[in-house]
Amino acid sequence: MSATATRYAFDADTRTEKTGEGEFTAAVTGRWNAVTGNANGGYLAALALNPLAQLLEFPDPLVASAFYLRPGAPGEACVRTEVVREGRRTATGESRVFQDGREAVRAVATFGDLGAAAGRTLELGAPPDLPAPDECVDPLEGIPMPGLTLLDQVEYRTREIPGSLRGEPSGDPAYEFWMRFRDGRDADTAALVFLVDAAAPAVMEAGEVSSATMELTVHVRARPAPGWLACRAATRHIAGGFHEEDMEIWDSAGTLVAQSRQFAVLL
């Protein structure tokens, strides 16, 4: 076990240890709780991918899809994995996270080596046009968020206090912000799987209180440069209570490092 794994909360809390053929044990901690009091979905997805990173021959999750079956709670978890396919350039695995014998999360992921990705690059998007982090505000300063322990792990900077936090949702479920781990850990491709789900749902700006993720797909596009991450979250289509939430994460060098889309239901 590396020193990193003990130093930072994310590494300590997503760590899994092999206990048998394809079986791992993990401890879901209470340090990543969403407003519901349940473990954040991105945290559980990152935990689910941890054993696959150990089993597969490639360092970076390229694409992962996680289905949320039951809420995750602090406590022991058993992770059952399967190596689905091992290729020359990518490998795919499946991971199922059980708590108390019941499956909470099922994830499938394809890993590869982004350091060896030598194909064409054509970027038609642009990072969020945000002032520098130290010219922004901490949107949560002075606002108590009991139970939302995730906020002890991640900090944010925004242009101004979002309307939903002032009791005046803008009506447009879209926002841009900076994000980073509070404990100084820089993001890597494993952490991006968590970070795409580490902000308040955009639908709060449409006046909604909360939303439950049914499925999360994340595309990891590059290894992030150190420092703050510039993020863009948006929901464009709410229908019958179901909605998507899209997220982009750009690193401090202006490179898109992750994209995600969730399928969620309003609570």
Place this chain on the structure above:
Amino acid sequence: MSATATRYAFDADTRTEKTGEGEFTAAVTGRWNAVTGNANGGYLAALALNPLAQLLEFPDPLVASAFYLRPGAPGEACVRTEVVREGRRTATGESRVFQDGREAVRAVATFGDLGAAAGRTLELGAPPDLPAPDECVDPLEGIPMPGLTLLDQVEYRTREIPGSLRGEPSGDPAYEFWMRFRDGRDADTAALVFLVDAAAPAVMEAGEVSSATMELTVHVRARPAPGWLACRAATRHIAGGFHEEDMEIWDSAGTLVAQSRQFAVLL
């Protein structure tokens, strides 16, 4: 077996029959081949979901993720399924498609009942602003596409002939078009899982010849009204050869009926 299943190519060719506990047999046909000569990924995803629609208590796929492990080819397939979770409002299953004993596709999907979706609706997007189909052109008329048998099943209408088909790619991998089955079958939620992948990759407008889908996530948002479907495909981020492709399908009544995102690699 319903009359529908014999009348239309899509129903006949995605049909699966139970052969044992959670096991189904299917015939991948050569009528849905992409330019590569392999079976189209959306077709394989729809085929993978067919047994789940039989097993689960809900009629509509709400969200599905398919990982493509090996090319699909015309011939027999064995589909192994698992009911992952059955809830009051949704149910989740997994489906694995094998050919010659090797897994070609692994899909996880959550089904529900879109007819019972009574929550809030807020549409902030808009359908493509296309002229009526009969004021558009058939972009493929007179252009031989040998081996691309999919084009015998699906037809398209565009504002003008796309640049990539005139040997002059626009440089902007995005386009809008109409689409429908040639044999008169109207789209339903099962067919949308195929149709989100039934058009040429947007990256052709960036001068690329082809792209291989590694993963496809589809969100099915509503049951489509009969008639032509208005579609919008776009790729914004190509990095090291990897790219996303987003697709929206709007029905003839102007309702968003499906969204998809692929993770793909340039060939």
